[in-house]
Amino acid sequence: MANDLFTYTMRLADDAAILSQRLAGWCGHASHLEEDIALTNIALDQIGCARLLYAYAGEIEGKGRDEDALCFNRNEREFTNLLLLEQPNDDFAYAIVRQFFYSAYVLLFWQALKSSKDERLAGIAAKAEKEAAYHLRHSAEWVVRLGDGTEESRSRIEEAIEFLWMYTGEMFEMDEVATALAEQGIAVDAAAIKPAWNKSINEVFARADLSVPTGTWMQTGGRNGEHSEHLGHVLAPMQYLQRAYPGLVW
């Protein structure tokens, strides 16, 4: 039980940390100053969320690992984030679609986790929900504008949607850990929020006349530490300082 709760909390923490690092990659590189700040604002929200979750996971584990130890001293195979979130910033449209798919999901996820019997997770969910609501609004408005913008922007977002679609199935998987905790009223039944997620995606895509992909084959493995080749490249700059100077503090 404690072990399941640790595993579950670490998944959520890794999601927030890896997405944050990916978004931080836009710092100084976004299309214009306003969007540069918007994306890094979202990154900071994710860091805040990751810290709370790692700190809680460290307490559950009870081996003295703090949030830094859990974030910076683990290797690829120990990370259990969703594969979607480690996908590269190849193009602004990729970053927007990644954010949109995830925010539409995680808003519903936090709303459900707010009634978790685990008070700490419920409290973190209540805080994260408000942030996710804004992330969803921001990314959804961009989806509409890129889809409904120029020929160039439309072709780029269509490519991003097509590519990232196969990473969306993983969000709704329920393995043994999640199922056992859901039965105790602690975890969210992720499979149950899929219809609402589909509705949210359909509504926004309809505004921009974008088609929802029909592909049903989905990538999986992130929750078991099986990642794409990209994760190592996310971790290297993120973990460099703690690896080179173990225990360094500001």
Place this chain on the structure above:
Amino acid sequence: MSEQHTPLWEVFIRSRNGMSHRHAGSIHAADAEMALQAARDVYTRRGEGLSIWVVPSAAIIASDPSEKDMMFEPTGDKIYRHPTFYEIPEEVGNM
């Protein structure tokens, strides 16, 4: 940054209830909704605001700097318009 596709907007923030909106700066955005989001992201990162207005910069009618003598100088010698000649009883405190 093309002004044609992403025009300039002026941002006004109200910091507390009872205060008025004050000009905070400007941003570029494609339309009103995106302008509101950009204003939120750029100008309210440190808890500055409870309310935001965005206004297309092109909609603002500004006074002509070359007319400042005509516009503003005549008020310079009308000190009686300042409420500085009233004795305020101490019990009133700050007004």
